[in-house]
Amino acid sequence: MDLIAYLDxxxxxxxxxxxxxxxxxxxxxxxIYWNRVLVFLRIRKPEEDTSRQQEQPDSx
Amino acid sequence: MTVPIPADISPSAxxxxxxxxxxxxxxxxxxxxxxxxxxxxSDDGLSDFRALASTKLYERFAGDGRLVETNLxxxxxxxxxxxxxxxxxxxxxxxxxxxxxxxxxxxxxxKDAALLQLDLLLAALEEDLVLKDxxxxxxxxxxxxxxxxxxxxxxxxxEGEPWVGYRQxxxxxxxxxxxxxxKDVAPHPFLRGAIDGxxxxxxxxxxSFRDRFRRGFYLNVFLHSKLERRHxxxxxxxxxxxxxxxxxxELIVANVRRMKKTVGRLxxxxxxxxxxxxxxxxxxxxxxxxxxxxxxxEVATSEPWGMTWDIGANNGRYSRxxxxxxxxxxxxxxxxxxxxxxxxxxxxxGxxGxxGxxRILPLTMNLADPSPGLGWRGAERRALHxxxxxxxxxxxxxxxxxxxxxxxxxAEFVGWLASLDxxxxxxxxxxxxxxxxxxxxxxxxxxxxxxxxxxxxxxxxERFDVERRERLESGTRLLYFARPKxxxxxxxxxxxxx
Numbered sequence: 001m002d003l004i005a006y007l008d009x010x011x012x013x014x015x016x017x018x019x020x021x022x023x024x025x026x027x028x029x030x031x032i033y034w035n036r037v038l039v040f041l042r043i044r045k046p047e048e049d050t051s052r053q054q055e056q057p058d059s060x
Numbered sequence: 061m062t063v064p065i066p067a068d069i070s071p072s073a074x075x076x077x078x079x080x081x082x083x084x085x086x087x088x089x090x091x092x093x094x095x096x097x098x099x100x101x102s103d104d105g106l107s108d109f110r111a112l113a114s115t116k117l118y119e120r121f122a123g124d125g126r127l128v129e130t131n132l133x134x135x136x137x138x139x140x141x142x143x144x145x146x147x148x149x150x151x152x153x154x155x156x157x158x159x160x161x162x163x164x165x166x167x168x169x170x171k172d173a174a175l176l177q178l179d180l181l182l183a184a185l186e187e188d189l190v191l192k193d194x195x196x197x198x199x200x201x202x203x204x205x206x207x208x209x210x211x212x213x214x215x216x217x218x219e220g221e222p223w224v225g226y227r228q229x230x231x232x233x234x235x236x237x238x239x240x241x242x243k244d245v246a247p248h249p250f251l252r253g254a255i256d257g258x259x260x261x262x263x264x265x266x267x268s269f270r271d272r273f274r275r276g277f278y279l280n281v282f283l284h285s286k287l288e289r290r291h292x293x294x295x296x297x298x299x300x301x302x303x304x305x306x307x308x309x310e311l312i313v314a315n316v317r318r319m320k321k322t323v324g325r326l327x328x329x330x331x332x333x334x335x336x337x338x339x340x341x342x343x344x345x346x347x348x349x350x351x352x353x354x355x356x357x358e359v360a361t362s363e364p365w366g367m368t369w370d371i372g373a374n375n376g377r378y379s380r381x382x383x384x385x386x387x388x389x390x391x392x393x394x395x396x397x398x399x400x401x402x403x404x405x406x407x408x409x410g411x412x413g414x415x416g417x418x419r420i421l422p423l424t425m426n427l428a429d430p431s432p433g434l435g436w437r438g439a440e441r442r443a444l445h446x447x448x449x450x451x452x453x454x455x456x457x458x459x460x461x462x463x464x465x466x467x468x469x470x471a472e473f474v475g476w477l478a479s480l481d482x483x484x485x486x487x488x489x490x491x492x493x494x495x496x497x498x499x500x501x502x503x504x505x506x507x508x509x510x511x512x513x514x515x516x517x518x519x520x521x522e523r524f525d526v527e528r529r530e531r532l533e534s535g536t537r538l539l540y541f542a543r544p545k546x547x548x549x550x551x552x553x554x555x556x557x558x
Contacts, residue, residue: 006085007193011298012288013227013260018302020279020318021311031305 076140080439085192086144088212090153093138097153102145105212108189109151112214117183121208126176128200128209129154156209157388157421158367159447162196162232163251164423164431166400167240167328168407169206170247173199174233176206178320181225185313190217194225196232197441203388203418204406220303223312226319230280231257234323238281239266241326242274246396248424255435260285276322330397348532352487353381355530355539356454359485361385369450369482371427372458376402379420382454388419390450394426394461427458428466449480456487457495463511464499470510471519478523484542488516493536513538517553525550 018028038044076098079090087105091098101109109132112118121127133150162170173196181191191213198210235258236247243266250258258266264285272278291298356378360368365386370379373391375398383389393399403422410417425431425444434441455477462468477484489496490513500508510516520526520540525548528541542548 006087007224007228008295009222009224009299010227010288011291011294012286013230013284014222014224014298014302015287015291016279016284017222017226017315018305018307018311019283021314022318024308024311024314028302028305028307028311032301035301035304 076138078140078142080437081197081435081441083144083436085212087215088210089143091140093140095155097155098133099151099153099212100139100143100147101149101151101212103148104215105145106149108215109149109211111187111216112184112189112211115187115189117180117187117189121180121183125202125205126208127180128156128207128211130211151211153209153211156200156202156207158390159442160201160421160423161251161431161441162236163248164425165201166396166403166422166424167237168400168403169201169204169422170196170233171237171323171326172407173206174229174237174323175320176208177229177233178316178323180208181316182313182320184214185217185309185316188217188309189214190221190223190312191215191225194229194233201421203420204403204410204422205418217309220307222299222302222307223315226315227260228257229319230263230284231259234276234280234319235260235263237323237326238263238277241328242271242277243267244328248396252431252434255440260288275325280322328400330400334395334397334401345534348534348537351530351532352456352537352539353377355541356381356456356485357384359483359541360452365483366451367448368452368454369480370454370456372456372461373402373422373454374398374457376406376420376422378454378456379422382452383419386419386452389421391420391422392425392427394424394428396424399424428462428468445480450482452483452485453477453480454485456485457489459486459516460489460493460496460499460511464496464503464508470516474516474519474523478544481544483544483547484524484540486520486540486542488513488538488540490536490538496536521550521553524548526553527551529553 018025018032021028035044076091076093079092082088082090087102087108089100091100113132118127122129131152133152139147139150162173165173176199177191177194177196184190192215193213198208198213199206200209201207232251236251239245239247239250239258247258260281263281267277267281272282360382361384363385365382367388367390368382368386369390369392370376370382371392373379373393374395376391379389379391379402391399391402399422402420406417406420406422430444431441433439433443433446459470459473462473463470477486491497491500491511496511517526520542523545524542525545526540526542527548527550529551530539531537532539
C-alpha cells in the first residue's frame with residue numbers, strides 16, 4: 001500500500017517529526033544523513049522519482 | 061453492530077444531502093437523509109473502519125462516549141450524488157444537538173479537544189492505526205463533553221509514514237492554545253479568519269525571541285517555521301528520505317507523547333475580575349435577582365422546550381435554570397472569561413456524575429458579529445443561524461449592549477429575534493439603569509433616541525405577542541415573555557404593569 005495521505009504533511013513538518021522524537025529520532029536522523037553522504041559520494045543512487053504524478057496539491 | 065439500512069435512506073426516499081464541510085477526504089463523506097447523519101465510505105475507507113471497529117480502542121472510546129455513536133449499515137443505498145469515490149459502505153452516526161467550531165470555544169474546550177485528539181492517536185497507534193488528520197473540526201461538544209465525530213479519520217498505519225497530522229495539529233490546536241496561554245491573545249479571530257489555522261511561519265512572526273526559551277516553542281514554532289521555509293518544495297524527496305531511514309511507529313508515539321506534555325502544560329485563566337464577577341450579579345438588588353430567577357424559571361418550566369438559546373449568558377446562571385425545562389441549552393456570551401469558567405464547572409459536575417454536563421453548551425461569540433459561513437463557497441463551516449433554530453431565547457441584560465455599545469438599532473435587534481421564530485424572554489433595562497448610564501456615558505446625547513421603554517415596547521408588540529410583562533422591584537429593569545406573532549395571547553402593554 002503506497003498511497004499518499006489526503007493531507008499534505010508538509011516537508012519541513014515531516015522532517016521536524018523526525019527530529020522531535022527524542023531518543024527514537026537519533027537513529028532516523030543518523031540514517032538520513034548517512035544516506036545523503038552515500039548519495040553525495042555516488043555510492044548510492046538518489047531514489048528514482050517515479051511517482052511525481054501522484055503528488056497532490058496542498059490540501060492541508 | 062451491523063444494522064439494516066433504514067427505509068428513509070433508500071433510493072426512493074431521495075433527498076440525501078452532502079455535508080458541504082466534509083469533502084476534503086475522498087475516502088469518507090458525511091451526508092444527511094431525513095433526520096439522520098450518515099457517512100459514505102470508499103472501499104479503502106470501509107476497510108479502515110472495519111479495522112477500527114475490531115479494536116479495543118473503539119470499544120473503549122465509543123463505550124464512554126468520547127467517540128461518536130456509530131453503526132455500520134447493511135448495503136449502501138440511497139446515496140447522495142456527487143461522491144468523488146464510489147461508496148462501499150455507509151455508517152450512521154448519532155446526531156450532535158448543536159454543531160460548534162473552535163473559534164467559538166473558550167480555551168479549555170480547545171485544550172480538551174486537543175487532548176482527546178492525542179489520546180485517540182496514542183490508542184490508535186497501539187492498534188497499528190493512525191489518525192490521518194488533526195483537525196479540531198473533527199471534535200464536537202455534547203454540552204461540556206468532547207466527542208470525536210470523524211471515525212473516517214482512522215486508517216491503517218503505513219510503514220515509514222511520519223505523523224501526517226502534525227502540521228495541522230500545530231496550526232489548529234497548538235498555536236492557538238499557545239497564543240492564549242503565553243501571549244494572552246485570544247486565538248478566535250485567527251481561527252475564524254483562516255479555516256486552516258495559523259501557519260508555522262505566521263506563528264513565528266507572532267512570538268518574540270525570548271519565547272524560544274519557553275517549553276515547546278523552540279521545536280514547534282522556531283525550528284518548525286525554519287524547516288518549512290527551507291524544505292518548502294521537497295515533499296516527495298523528504299517522504300522518501302524518511303521512509304528509507306526507517307520512520308518507525310515508535311517515533312510517532314514519541315512525538316505524540318511529547319506533544320501531549322506540551323499541550324498539558326499550557327494554562328490560561330480569565331482575569332481576576334471575571335472570577336470575582338462570576339457568581340455575582342452586578343447592578344441587581346437581592347430581591348430583583350430572586351424575582352428574575354423566578355420569572356425565568358416559570359417560563360422555562362411552563363412547557364417542555366426543545367432548544368433554548370441563552371444569548372448574553374454570562375456565568376450561565378439562567379442557562380442552568382433553562383436546562384430545568386429544555387432538552388438542550390446554548391449558553392453564548394461575547395466574553396470568553398465567564399464562558400471558560402462555566403465550561404470548567406460543567407465539566408467538573410460531569411466528572412461528579414451530574415447530568416447537566418451534556419445539556420448546556422457554552423460558546424463564546426459576539427452576537428453583534430456572529431460566526432459567518434467559512435471555507436469553500438462559505439459553506440464548509442456554517443453561520444450560527446444555519447445550524448439550528450431555538451424554541452426559546454433568553455435575552456437577559458443584553459439589549460443595551462447590542463443597541464448602545466454596538467449601535468444596532470432597537471428595531472433591528474428585535475427584528476432579528478423575531479426572525480428566529482421563537483418564544484422569547486427579554487429584559488429591558490431603562491435609561492435610568494446604572495449599566496445603561498455607563499454605556500451611554502461616552503456617547504453623544506441624542507445618539508440613541510430609540511432606546512426608550514415606550515418605543516421598545518411598541519417594536520416588540522409589532523413583532524411578537526407579548527404575554528407577560530413585569531417590572532423588577534428596583535424599577536429600572538423590565539422582563540417580558542413573548543411568543544411569535546399569532547402564536548400567543550397578547551396583553552395590552554399600554555395598560556398599567558401587572
